[in-house]
Amino acid sequence: MGRVIAVVNQKGGVGKTTTAVNLTAALHELGARVLLVDFDPQANASSGMGVGRTGAATTYDLVINQVPAQSILVHTDYGDVLPASSALAGAAVELIQLPEREHCLRSALTPIVGEYDYVFIDCPPSLELLTLNGLCAADQILIPVQCEYYALEGLSDLMTTMRAVKRRLNPRLSIFGVLLTMFDGRTNFSNQVAQEVRKHFPGKVYATAIPRNVRLAEAPSYGQPVTAYDRHSRGAEAYRAVAAEILGRV
Numbered sequence: 001m002g003r004v005i006a007v008v009n010q011k012g013g014v015g016k017t018t019t020a021v022n023l024t025a026a027l028h029e030l031g032a033r034v035l036l037v038d039f040d041p042q043a044n045a046s047s048g049m050g051v052g053r054t055g056a057a058t059t060y061d062l063v064i065n066q067v068p069a070q071s072i073l074v075h076t077d078y079g080d081v082l083p084a085s086s087a088l089a090g091a092a093v094e095l096i097q098l099p100e101r102e103h104c105l106r107s108a109l110t111p112i113v114g115e116y117d118y119v120f121i122d123c124p125p126s127l128e129l130l131t132l133n134g135l136c137a138a139d140q141i142l143i144p145v146q147c148e149y150y151a152l153e154g155l156s157d158l159m160t161t162m163r164a165v166k167r168r169l170n171p172r173l174s175i176f177g178v179l180l181t182m183f184d185g186r187t188n189f190s191n192q193v194a195q196e197v198r199k200h201f202p203g204k205v206y207a208t209a210i211p212r213n214v215r216l217a218e219a220p221s222y223g224q225p226v227t228a229y230d231r232h233s234r235g236a237e238a239y240r241a242v243a244a245e246i247l248g249r250v
Contacts, residue, residue: 002035002116004109005176006138011154012125014146015181018216020122021048022235023142025078025225026243032117035073038084039105039134045122046083049076050223053085060087063104063133064094069112078225080116092129101129102169106137118246127161135165140176145197147183147190147209152200175204177249179242183209208241 007020017040024036038045039059046052051074059082061067074081095101105121113119120142123134135141141162145151166173178201184190198205210216213235219226226235 002033002113002119003140003176004113004119004121004138006121006123006131006134006141007144008123008131008134008141008158009143009145009154010125010127010131010158011146011150014125015144015179015210016125017042017044017048017122018220019142019144019179019181019210019239020045020120021078021220022216022225022227022239023243023246024049024118024120025227026236026239027118027246028079029227029240030243030247032247033115034079035082035112035116035119036079037082037105037109037119037121039088039130040084040122040124041086041089041130042124043084043086043088044220046081046085047223048220048225049074049078049081051076051081051083052223056083058083058085058087059105060085060091062108064091066108069108073112078228088130095129095133102132102136105133109137127157132161132165132169135162135173136170138170139172140174142176143178143201144181144210145178145193146181147193149189151193152196155200175201177246178205180205180209182212184212185209206242206245208238208245210238210242211235213238 028034121134123131215230215233216235219229
């Protein structure tokens with residue numbers, strides 16, 4: 001059975017989608033069977049994997065119209081994708097009326113999870129019903145944390161939500177890892193934030209931190225993970241190193 005990992009942080013701009021896309025690609029490159037589930041209405045993970053807006057069924061149809069995951073699946077050179085669209089924004093409202101509303105995504109993914117080693121769910125930057133579905137579908141969560149001021153702000157809310165989900169809805173949920181992003185080792189500040197995060201999450205923070213890197217910012221506009229856009233860039237090497245850490249831990 002594949003390991004289902006929700007990539008989550010309710011703060012925007014922390015590298016959540018960048019992490020989901022590039023870890024999918026890096027693990028795929030290392031031979032793992034990987035699926036990326038885009039569950040964010042912005043659909044940036046889909047475009048970052050080279051999946052455009054085609055009018056085909058998306059994760060909105062997966063959870064609202066019960067369209068089978070297998071028929072939505074898109075195969076790319078960087079791993080498989082269940083793409084999203086802006087229609088997913090309406091799903092947050094429509095899910096409220098459904099029975100077992102927190103478990104719709106989990107039920108929809110169950111038939112295909114066993115075909116993969118890793119399933120990453122790119123959740124929206126919030127703690128509403130779409131993210132709650134991601135947390136209920138996941139075995140574990142991966143938290144990208146930006147190495148900047150207020151980095152830890154909001155993490156207490158995320159941990160409170162995670163504990164509530166674990167207690168009431170998904171008892172198997174745990175922390176897969178914490179990833180430091182936008183790290184600049186030349187500054188004392190980045191190092192202080194990294195030290196603080198490691199203190200709050202002992203044993204959960206990856207040794208590799210993702211640096212600030214122009215290539216990481218450019219890659220999505222070309223519809224490619226950075227590992228394909230510039231495989232020798234610092235960003236690509238960092239995500240490969242994190243992927244190797246993940247395989248080593250497991």
